Amino acid sequence: xxxxxxxxxxxxxxxxxxxxxxxxxxxxxxxxxxxxxxxxxxxxxxxxxxxxxxxxxxxxxxxxxxxxxxxxxxxxxxxxxxxxxxxxxxxxxxxxxxxxxxxxxxxxxxxxxxxxxxxxxxxxxxxxxxxxxxxxxxxxxxxxxxxxxxxxxxxxxxxxxxxxxxxxxxxxxxxxxxxxxxxxxxxxxxxxxxxxxxxxxxxxxxxxxxxxxxxxxxxxxx
Amino acid sequence: xxxxxxxxxxxxxxxxxxxxxxxxxxxxxxxxxxxxxxxxxxxxxxxxxxxxxxxxxxxxxxxxxxxxxxxxxxxxxxxxxxxxxxxxxxxxxxxxxxxxxxxxxxxxxxxxxxxxxxxxxxxxxxxxxxxxxxxxxxxxxxxxxxxxxxxxxxxxxxxxxxxxxxxxxxxxxxxxxxxxxxxxxxxxxxxxxxxxxxxxxxxxxxxxxxxxxxxxxxxxxxxxxxxxxxxxxxxxxxxxxxxxxxxxxxxxxxxxxxxxxxxxxxxxxxxxxxxxxxxxxxxxxxxxxxxxxxxxxxxxxxxxxxxxxxxxxxxxxxxxxxxxxxxxxxxxxxxxxxxxxxxxxxxxxxxxxxxxxxxxxxxxxxxxxxxxxxxxxxxxxxxxxxxxxxxxxxxxxxxxxxxxxxxxxxxxxxxxxxxxxxxxxxxxxxxxxxxxxxxxxxxxxxxxxxxxxxxxxxxxxxxxxxxxxxxxxxxxxxxxxxxxxxxxxxxxxxxxxxxxxxxxxxxxxxxxxxxxxxxxxxxxxxxxxxxxxxxxxxx
Numbered sequence: 213x214x215x216x217x218x219x220x221x222x223x224x225x226x227x228x229x230x231x232x233x234x235x236x237x238x239x240x241x242x243x244x245x246x247x248x249x250x251x252x253x254x255x256x257x258x259x260x261x262x263x264x265x266x267x268x269x270x271x272x273x274x275x276x277x278x279x280x281x282x283x284x285x286x287x288x289x290x291x292x293x294x295x296x297x298x299x300x301x302x303x304x305x306x307x308x309x310x311x312x313x314x315x316x317x318x319x320x321x322x323x324x325x326x327x328x329x330x331x332x333x334x335x336x337x338x339x340x341x342x343x344x345x346x347x348x349x350x351x352x353x354x355x356x357x358x359x360x361x362x363x364x365x366x367x368x369x370x371x372x373x374x375x376x377x378x379x380x381x382x383x384x385x386x387x388x389x390x391x392x393x394x395x396x397x398x399x400x401x402x403x404x405x406x407x408x409x410x411x412x413x414x415x416x417x418x419x420x421x422x423x424x425x426x427x428x429x430x431x432x433x434x
Numbered sequence: 435x436x437x438x439x440x441x442x443x444x445x446x447x448x449x450x451x452x453x454x455x456x457x458x459x460x461x462x463x464x465x466x467x468x469x470x471x472x473x474x475x476x477x478x479x480x481x482x483x484x485x486x487x488x489x490x491x492x493x494x495x496x497x498x499x500x501x502x503x504x505x506x507x508x509x510x511x512x513x514x515x516x517x518x519x520x521x522x523x524x525x526x527x528x529x530x531x532x533x534x535x536x537x538x539x540x541x542x543x544x545x546x547x548x549x550x551x552x553x554x555x556x557x558x559x560x561x562x563x564x565x566x567x568x569x570x571x572x573x574x575x576x577x578x579x580x581x582x583x584x585x586x587x588x589x590x591x592x593x594x595x596x597x598x599x600x601x602x603x604x605x606x607x608x609x610x611x612x613x614x615x616x617x618x619x620x621x622x623x624x625x626x627x628x629x630x631x632x633x634x635x636x637x638x639x640x641x642x643x644x645x646x647x648x649x650x651x652x653x654x655x656x657x658x659x660x661x662x663x664x665x666x667x668x669x670x671x672x673x674x675x676x677x678x679x680x681x682x683x684x685x686x687x688x689x690x691x692x693x694x695x696x697x698x699x700x701x702x703x704x705x706x707x708x709x710x711x712x713x714x715x716x717x718x719x720x721x722x723x724x725x726x727x728x729x730x731x732x733x734x735x736x737x738x739x740x741x742x743x744x745x746x747x748x749x750x751x752x753x754x755x756x757x758x759x760x761x762x763x764x765x766x767x768x769x770x771x772x773x774x775x776x777x778x779x780x781x782x783x784x785x786x787x788x789x790x791x792x793x794x795x796x797x798x799x800x801x802x803x804x805x806x807x808x809x810x811x812x813x814x815x816x817x818x819x820x821x822x823x824x825x826x827x828x829x830x831x832x833x834x835x836x837x838x839x840x841x842x843x844x845x846x847x848x849x850x851x852x853x854x855x856x857x858x859x860x861x862x863x864x865x866x867x868x869x870x871x872x873x874x875x876x877x878x879x880x881x882x883x884x885x886x887x888x889x890x891x892x893x894x895x896x897x898x899x900x901x902x903x904x905x906x907x908x909x910x911x912x913x914x915x916x917x918x919x920x921x922x923x924x925x926x927x928x929x930x931x932x933x934x935x936x937x938x939x940x941x942x943x944x945x946x947x948x949x950x951x952x953x954x955x956x957x958x959x960x961x962x963x964x965x966x967x968x969x970x971x972x973x
Contacts (some may be wrong), residue, residue: 234592236591274748380712
C-alpha cells in the first residue's frame with residue numbers, strides 16, 4: 213500500500229478532516245483526508261484503490277474500535293466527517309461506474325422514531341466499506357421500505373430504532389418486507405434492540421455495532 | 435416497611451427486608467386509563483389518573499410523576515412531534531437553527547408543560563403521602579443535544595467552548611427544575627441523561643461530570659434524594675457517574691446489574707434497574723417476568739438495590755406482567771418457588787405418566803417446595819399425614835420436595851404448576867389450598883372405589899393342579915370345582931402333569947396347587963420403566 217493511502221486511512225481512523233481542522237490535537241497543521249485524497253487522485257492513484265486501500269481500512273479500524281468501546285459516537289462522527297470529505301472527490305468515479313459498489317443497503321429509522329444518530333453511523337460505516345447506501349431517513353413506514361426494496365433489488369434492508377416504544381414497529385416492517393419480497397434480508401439494530409428481539413420478530417441479522425453489520429454484508433458477497 | 439421510608443433505607447445502604455420497587459410508569463399510565471400518550475402528557479389531571487391507577491395496580495414504593503425528557507426542550511423552543519403511543523420526539527434544534535444561547539430563557543414554574551408536571555406532582559404528593567415521588571429532569575447533556583442537534587458531538591472537538599457554554603446553561607435549567615420539583619413535594623430528583631451513554635469516559639469527565647455534580651449537590655442541600663438515570667451502553671461511564679455524587683444510579687439492561695452494583699456499593703451509593711423492557715416486560719409472559727425479576731432481585735441483593743425497569747415502560751406493556759413483578763417482590767415464598775423451578779427446569783427429564791396410579795394401592799403425592807421451610811407446604815403435608823392412618827395399607831403417600839431434581843421432573847410430568855399440590859394417583863386433586871380433612875378423605879375414598887370397580891372387572895385368576903400323572907389330581911380337581919361352585923367364583927382350572935412340569939414350579943411332592951392371578955395393567959401403550967417398577971413392587 214502506498215504511503216499516501218495509509219496516511220488517508222489514518223486521517224479517516226482519527227477523524228482528521230482537513231488541514232485547518234483542530235482535531236485530533238496531535239495532527240494539528242497536517243494535511244487531512246480532504247487534501248490527501250485530492251493529491252492521491254492527482255498522482256494517478258485510481259479512485260477504486262483510494263476507496264479500498266485508504267478509506268475502507270480507516271473506517272474498518274474505527275468500526276472495530278467502536279465495537280471495543282475504545283471510541284464512541286463523537287469520534288466516529290469525526291471519522292465519518294473525514295470520510296465524507298474524501299468521498300466528495302471520489303463521487304464522480306462512482307457515478308461513471310469506474311468504482312464498483314459491493315451491493316446496495318437500504319436503511320431507515322422506523323416509523324414513529326426520529327432518532328438518526330445510530331442510523332447515520334451505520335449508513336456511513338456501510339458506505340465507507342464500499343456499499344451503495346439508500347438512506348430513507350427517519351420515521352420510515354413499512355410501505356416506504358417495501359417500495360425502496362422493490363426499486364433497488366437486490367438489496368439488504370436495515371431497520372434502526374432508538375426507542376423501546378418504536379422498536380416494536382420493526383416487527384410489522386419486517387413482516388411487510390418479507391411478504392412483499394420473498395427472501396428479503398432484514399437487519400435490525402439500535403440501542404434497545406437485542407438478538408433475542410430479532411429472533412422474536414423474525415428478522416435476519418442483528419449486530420450491536422455497525423462493524424458487525426459490515427462484516428455480515430461482506431460475508432454475503434462470497 | 436414500604437414507600438419512601440423503604441427507599442430511604444435502601445438509598446442509605448441499610449439492609450432491607452424487601453427490595454423497594456419503582457416502576458417507571460411513564461406513558462404506560464395512559465394505557466391503564468385508556469388515554470393516548472400525547473393527551474396524557476399534556477394534562478396534570480390525566481397524569482394523576484394514570485399514576486394513581488399504577489399505584490393501585492402495582493403497589494410501588496416510589497414512582498416518577500412524568501417520564502418525558504422533552505419537557506424542558508419544548509419550553510426552550512424545540513419543536514416536538516407528538517405520538518399516541520410514546521413520549522414526543524424533538525424535531526428541531528434551536529441552537530442549530532440560528533437562535534443564540536443568550537436568547538434562551540430558563541423556563542419558569544408556571545410555563546407550559548413544566549406547570550403541568552409540577553401540578554401533577556403536588557396532587558400526587560398530597561394523595562400518596564407515604565410514596566416516594568420522583569421528579570424527573572432532563573440531564574444537561576441530553577438537553578444540550580436537544581438544543582444543538584447532533585452537531586454537539588463534533589463540536590466537542592471543534593468548538594469545545596461552545597459546548598461548555600450550552601452545558602452550563604442546561605445545568606442551570608436542571609437546577610431550577612430540581613428546585614421546582616422539590617418545592618412541589620418530590621422526594622427524589624432523578625436526572626435522566628441517556629445521551630451520555632454515547633460518549634467516552636474522557637468526554638464525560640470533561641463535558642458532563644462537572645455540570646451534573648452541581649445538580650446533585652444542590653439537591654442534597656435541599657435535603658432531597660437524587661438519582662442518576664442512564665440508559666444504553668454506558669458501562670464506560672458508570673464509575674464517573676457515581677463520582678458525580680448522586681445518591682443512586684439507575685441503569686437499563688444494556689449494563690449488567692452486578693457490574694453497577696459492585697461499583698456503586700464501592701462508591702457508597704445505591705443502585706437500581708434493570709428489568710428488560712421489551713423482550714420481557716412488553717413481550718414476555720407473566721412467568722417470564724417473574725423469573726426475570728427474580729434474577730434481578732438475586733443479583734441486586736438487599737443492600738442498596740432498587741428494583742425498576744431499565745427505562746420508562748413501553749405504553750402497551752401488559753399490566754399482568756408488571757403485576758407479576760409486584761407479586762413476586764412481595765412474596766418471598768413465591769420467589770423461592772420460582773428460584774427453585776428455574777434452576778431445575780433446564781435439566782428436566784419428563785416421565786411418561788400415562789399409566790401412573792394403576793398400582794394396587796392408591797398413591798397420594800404431595801408436591802412441595804420443602805415442607806420444612808415452607809409453611810403452606812408443611813400444612814398440606816400434615817393434612818395428608820393426619821388422614822393416612824384411616825387408609826393404612828390401602829393408601830401410600832409421599833412428599834416430593836422440588837429442591838430435588840427428580841421431584842421437579844416428577845412435578846412437570848404430572849403437569850403440576852403450583853406449589854403445594856396434592857395428586858391422587860397421578861391426578862391433580864388440590865392446588866395451593868390445604869383441603870379440609872373431610873374433602874381429602876372423600877377424594878381418596880372416591881379413588882379407592884374406582885379402583886375396586888376396576889379390580890373386579892379386570893381380575894382373572896387360575897389354579898394350576900400339578901401331579902405326576904393325571905389320576906393323582908382327580909380328587910383334587912373335584913374338590914376345587916366344588917369350592918368354586920360354592921363361592922360362585924370364575925377361575926380357570928388347569929391340570930398339568932409330568933415331572934418336568936412339577937420341577938418348573940419347584941414342586942417336590944405331588945399333588946400340588948399353584949394359584950395364579952392375572953391382572954390387566956396396561957392396554958394399548960408401552961408403559962414407562964418407572965410405572966412398571968410400581969407394578970413390580972406389588973408382586
